Amino acid sequence: MADLANRDGLVDYAKSLDCIHCGLCLQSCPTYRITGLEPSSPRGRIHLMRAVAEDRAQATASFVEEMEFCLLCRHCESACPAGVRFGEMMEHTRSRISTHRGLGARLARWFGFRVLLPNRRGLKLAAFLLRLAQKGGVLRLLSKLGGRFENLRYLPPVPTGSERRPLPRKNPGRAPERGNVALLEGCVMPELFGKVNRDTCSVLNVMGYGCALPARTVCCGSLHAHNGDLDGARNLARLMIEDFEALGYLPVVVNSAGCGAHMKELHHLFEPDDPWHARSRAFAGRVQDLTEFCAENLDSANLGPVDEKDWPAPVTWDDPCHLCHAQGIRAEPRTLLSAIPALQAVDLPDSEHCCGSAGIYSLLRPQASGEILRTKLEALESSGARTLVTANPGCQLQWQSGLLRRGSEVRVAHLAEILASSLAAD
Amino acid sequence: MKTLARELKAILGQAGVIDDPTRLVPYESDGLALYATRPELVLLPRDTDQAARAMAVLARHGTPVVARGAGTGLAGGATPVENGVLISTARMRDILEVDPEDRFARVQAGVVNTQLSEVCRGHGLMYAPDPSSQMACTIGGNVANNSGGPHCFKYGATSRHVLGLVLVTHAGEVIDLSGPWVDPQGLDLVGLFVGSEGTFGLATEVTVKLVPRPPVVEVLLAIFTELEAACDAVSEIIAARLQPSALEILDRLTIEAVEQSVFAAGYPKEAEAVLLIELEGVETEVSGSQQEISAILNKHGVLSTRSARDASERRDLWAGRKGAFGAMGRIAPDLYVADAVVPRTKLRALVRRTVEICRERNLKLANVFHAGDGNLHPNICYDRRDPDEVRRVLEAGRLILETCVEAGGSLTGEHGVGLEKREEMEIAFAPEDLETMCRVRDAWDPDRRMNPGKLLPMRACMELRTPSPRA
Ligand SMILES: Cc1cc2nc3c(=O)[nH]c(=O)nc-3n(C[C@H](O)[C@H](O)[C@H](O)COP(=O)(O)OP(=O)(O)OC[C@H]3O[C@@H](n4cnc5c(N)ncnc54)[C@H](O)[C@@H]3O)c2cc1C
Ligand code: SF4
Numbered sequence: 035m036a037d038l039a040n041r042d043g044l045v046d047y048a049k050s051l052d053c054i055h056c057g058l059c060l061q062s063c064p065t066y067r068i069t070g071l072e073p074s075s076p077r078g079r080i081h082l083m084r085a086v087a088e089d090r091a092q093a094t095a096s097f098v099e100e101m102e103f104c105l106l107c108r109h110c111e112s113a114c115p116a117g118v119r120f121g122e123m124m125e126h127t128r129s130r131i132s133t134h135r136g137l138g139a140r141l142a143r144w145f146g147f148r149v150l151l152p153n154r155r156g157l158k159l160a161a162f163l164l165r166l167a168q169k170g171g172v173l174r175l176l177s178k179l180g181g182r183f184e185n186l187r188y189l190p191p192v193p194t195g196s197e198r199r200p201l202p203r204k205n206p207g208r209a210p211e212r213g214n215v216a217l218l219e220g221c222v223m224p225e226l227f228g229k230v231n232r233d234t235c236s237v238l239n240v241m242g243y244g245c246a247l248p249a250r251t252v253c254c255g256s257l258h259a260h261n262g263d264l265d266g267a268r269n270l271a272r273l274m275i276e277d278f279e280a281l282g283y284l285p286v287v288v289n290s291a292g293c294g295a296h297m298k299e300l301h302h303l304f305e306p307d308d309p310w311h312a313r314s315r316a317f318a319g320r321v322q323d324l325t326e327f328c329a330e331n332l333d334s335a336n337l338g339p340v341d342e343k344d345w346p347a348p349v350t351w352d353d354p355c356h357l358c359h360a361q362g363i364r365a366e367p368r369t370l371l372s373a374i375p376a377l378q379a380v381d382l383p384d385s386e387h388c389c390g391s392a393g394i395y396s397l398l399r400p401q402a403s404g405e406i407l408r409t410k411l412e413a414l415e416s417s418g419a420r421t422l423v424t425a426n427p428g429c430q431l432q433w434q435s436g437l438l439r440r441g442s443e444v445r446v447a448h449l450a451e452i453l454a455s456s457l458a459a460d
Numbered sequence: 461m462k463t464l465a466r467e468l469k470a471i472l473g474q475a476g477v478i479d480d481p482t483r484l485v486p487y488e489s490d491g492l493a494l495y496a497t498r499p500e501l502v503l504l505p506r507d508t509d510q511a512a513r514a515m516a517v518l519a520r521h522g523t524p525v526v527a528r529g530a531g532t533g534l535a536g537g538a539t540p541v542e543n544g545v546l547i548s549t550a551r552m553r554d555i556l557e558v559d560p561e562d563r564f565a566r567v568q569a570g571v572v573n574t575q576l577s578e579v580c581r582g583h584g585l586m587y588a589p590d591p592s593s594q595m596a597c598t599i600g601g602n603v604a605n606n607s608g609g610p611h612c613f614k615y616g617a618t619s620r621h622v623l624g625l626v627l628v629t630h631a632g633e634v635i636d637l638s639g640p641w642v643d644p645q646g647l648d649l650v651g652l653f654v655g656s657e658g659t660f661g662l663a664t665e666v667t668v669k670l671v672p673r674p675p676v677v678e679v680l681l682a683i684f685t686e687l688e689a690a691c692d693a694v695s696e697i698i699a700a701r702l703q704p705s706a707l708e709i710l711d712r713l714t715i716e717a718v719e720q721s722v723f724a725a726g727y728p729k730e731a732e733a734v735l736l737i738e739l740e741g742v743e744t745e746v747s748g749s750q751q752e753i754s755a756i757l758n759k760h761g762v763l764s765t766r767s768a769r770d771a772s773e774r775r776d777l778w779a780g781r782k783g784a785f786g787a788m789g790r791i792a793p794d795l796y797v798a799d800a801v802v803p804r805t806k807l808r809a810l811v812r813r814t815v816e817i818c819r820e821r822n823l824k825l826a827n828v829f830h831a832g833d834g835n836l837h838p839n840i841c842y843d844r845r846d847p848d849e850v851r852r853v854l855e856a857g858r859l860i861l862e863t864c865v866e867a868g869g870s871l872t873g874e875h876g877v878g879l880e881k882r883e884e885m886e887i888a889f890a891p892e893d894l895e896t897m898c899r900v901r902d903a904w905d906p907d908r909r910m911n912p913g914k915l916l917p918m919r920a921c922m923e924l925r926t927p928s929p930r931a
């Protein structure tokens with residue numbers, strides 16, 4: 035790839051000026067923590083962006099590498115007193131970089147983002163093939179190749195076909211006393227975590243809500259936005275907003291922190307004078323993470339003890355980056371867990387640090403991702419927890435595969451699973 | 461440089477030497493981005509041995525060396541020099557030893573200040589110096605700048621807490637002064653090194669003193685409708701021989717910026733100034749001083765005083781204070797933090813004078829400072845892309861320093877001299893004094909390759925004719 039300059043609008047220059055170069059963000063950054071390198075830190079990345087914008091540096095291959103090395107975990111935003119909007123800057127730069135990629139990379143991305151993710155049948159087929167490959171030992175063979183393939187062996191098993199069945203379009207169970215909420219089923223969720231979706235529904239049902247599902251939406255587009263396909267993200271955003279509007283203007287409940295964070299910020303994808311800007315802002319106003327929705331609406335009197343066989347105590351909460359840093363949700367999940375009778379909970383040290391999952395990052399950069407996870411696993415061990423609770427499919431997968439690799443017995447749960455277990459107790 | 465890089469890679473590994481031109485760019489500045497010089501190479505040793513061997517190679521090549529911790533320094537101390545290399549301590553971050561009985565810890569120089577505090581917490585101990593940048597800055601950088609922080613009012617700055625050091629000299633020799641000696645034997649080289657801003661050598665390991673955590677801590681937030689009244693209250697608290705553990709003032713512009721930030725602490729936005737007071741000790745001690753302090757605050761027309769409800773509110777109040785510098789990023793792209801110490805009886809007059817100096821030059825000023833130490837931090841907002849504004853800022857900075865020195869104060873409270881205040885050293889010191897300092901410097905680094913051009917005015921050292929011991 036040839037060097038780029040800012041004439042193509044590579045950098046959101048105005049936003050880069052918000053950074054005052056204080057360095058308070060350094061230790062929040064997973065890539066800085068594993069490398070100690072200034073160019074792999076938030077301040078360093080912004081410095082590079084600004085230098086490119088001011089024509090004091092070229093956007094070389096190493097520039098691109100530093101931008102892609104970032105996990106977009108946005109921990110730096112939580113640390114930054116100057117209010118730098120790092121996530122937006124990085125999404126912008128990545129989208130400009132991606133138009134300059136080589137043909138092979140463009141094709142792979144086109145297939146992944148435009149064909150596979152937005153297509154339920156494609157995802158189903160992929161999950162089916164993956165399961166087949168796991169069963170038949172193909173992945174184990176592949177993992178012998180080492181390098182990027184090594185991790186394949188520790189991919190948690192894809193659930194059986196019946197586990198992967200989609201949620202019924204029509205709301206099951208008893209009639210909703212408190213009305214309906216709209217639910218995002220997600221792209222990968224139904225294939226890998228169908229149970230989490232079903233538990234989410236049952237929690238909402240017990241709370242008195244029915245679940246309405248949009249007709250056409252598969253993927254919310256957050257993976258696209260994070261990985262430089264802003265156009266793809268825009269298309270999916272329009273589709274999703276229309277689709278959800280068609281359900282009536284219901285509260286939109288999301289059980290994946292990464293999707294929820296993106297859906298609350300869709301308006302960043304559109305210029306302020308674009309009618310979609312206002313429309314996505316209104317949509318964002320209706321989006322709530324499941325933990326938020328439950329903390330507000332769940333009657334804790336209904337909570338019983340969770341099933342110890344499934345979820346051994348003590349439990350601990352790990353903040354998904356896109357819940358705590360992007361959505362500012364920290365207290366709600368803790369409040370919910372502490373409301374469960376007799377549930378022994380312990381604190382996870384540095385729970386706000388990234389686990390290295392970051393969407394498809396763990397697949398693209400298994401080594402860095404694994405190194406980032408390592409300190410998290412050590413923190414988990416020191417906490418003594420036997421069940422780790424999170425609220426994001428990527429994190430769930432990352433933890434599962436890390437624990438599998440370690441041969442650890444610690445279980446990984448989505449908060450919906452814990453709540454469902456607690457509400458099912460009599 | 462090619463052969464130099466090759467030799468260094470043999471010692472530090474591929475990953476320990478950065479020579480990619482793009483990756484060198486972010487190292488061109490420290491926390492004072494007004495100055496920028498690209499280093500030829502950045503070296504990341506993992507321990508004393510690697511650092512020493514690298515330094516020996518650099519000595520052979522006659523290459524100038526600048527040390528860098530986290531690059532949060534505000535005086536350009538870690539700005540690289542022409543044709544020089546940077547040695548970053550970012551990969552030297554192991555805590556080597558914590559001895560809770562003897563109350564000391566031994567750490568690598570790149571350990572981050574809060575990282576050390578965290579480790580000690582479990583033992584009921586703490587490392588007292590707490591620069592506002594503590595979540596990022598390194599112990600090595602703290603040593604080099606003799607850094608302070610809000611709690612240094614009671615506990616003293618870094619120099620009071622360093623018990624020992626392991627140093628690598630300009631020639632690559634290792635000097636082990638790791639102690640811990642409460643009272644140094646022979647000449648106090650450790651004491652001499654603290655505050656030398658990287659001009660004497662590279663610190664690779666630091667032994668620090670740990671102190672017990674106080675049993676009771678109380679944080680008071682006093683709200684004033686006038687900045688000057690807050691200053692007077694501080695002067696009187698000092699004169700009354702009271703000893704809170706911290707006394708910090710934030711003015712209105714600072715409060716506004718902080719309250720908009722992620723560190724919003726609940727400071728009242730209508731206040732002209734808030735005074736943050738921390739008291740600690742045993743119960744009776746704390747409540748006793750609280751009463752005396754309240755009386756003084758009332759006398760100076762405090763609007764209201766409240767104490768933090770619990771540990772989490774105390775933490776928020778401090779986080780707001782510590783995020784103040786960064787929060788100013790909302791107001792302008794750059795911030796110039798002047799750092800001068802004034803006699804605490806003259807706070808009111810000098811704060812007023814800084815306000816005037818900035819107003820005359822049409823500059824936006826925010827005041828937030830370690831009032832207890834008389835350590836002013838006039839924060840001047842600017843945009844480094846505007847040359848005229850930069851000129852006015854530097855002029856104001858110099859005038860403020862002159863005013864403070866004239867009033868019996870000193871040039872730097874805690875941020876060091878670095879590049880920024882190098883020439884101002886001549887305001888505070890006579891040529892003979894500077895010459896003596898250059899001699900001391902030459903004793904450590906006769907070739908003047910360690911952080912050249914920092915701390916001491918160029919002229920003073922250039923004119924110094926002492927033959928270097930090697931010549
Ligand atoms: C938001 C903010 C708040 C701040 N608040 C305070 C405060 O309250 N009190 C205060 O005192 N300072 C404060 N500072 C200034 C700064 O954080 C301190 O000076 C700090 O000690 C610098 O540490 P560092 O690791 O970033 O060092 P750097 O900035 O990297 O380096 C500072 C100097 O030390 C030298 N150096 C670094 N490591 C070594 C080593 N191992 N051996 C020899 N020399 C070395 C460098 O060459 C340079 O001259 C603040 C800065 C910011 C950005
Ligand atoms: S988003 Fe995360 S990985 Fe990227 S710079 Fe910020 S803290 Fe680092």
Ligand code: SF4
Nearest residue numbers: 053054056057059114
């Ligand atoms: S904390 Fe914010 S202002 Fe400070 S260096 Fe990081 S991004 Fe820049």
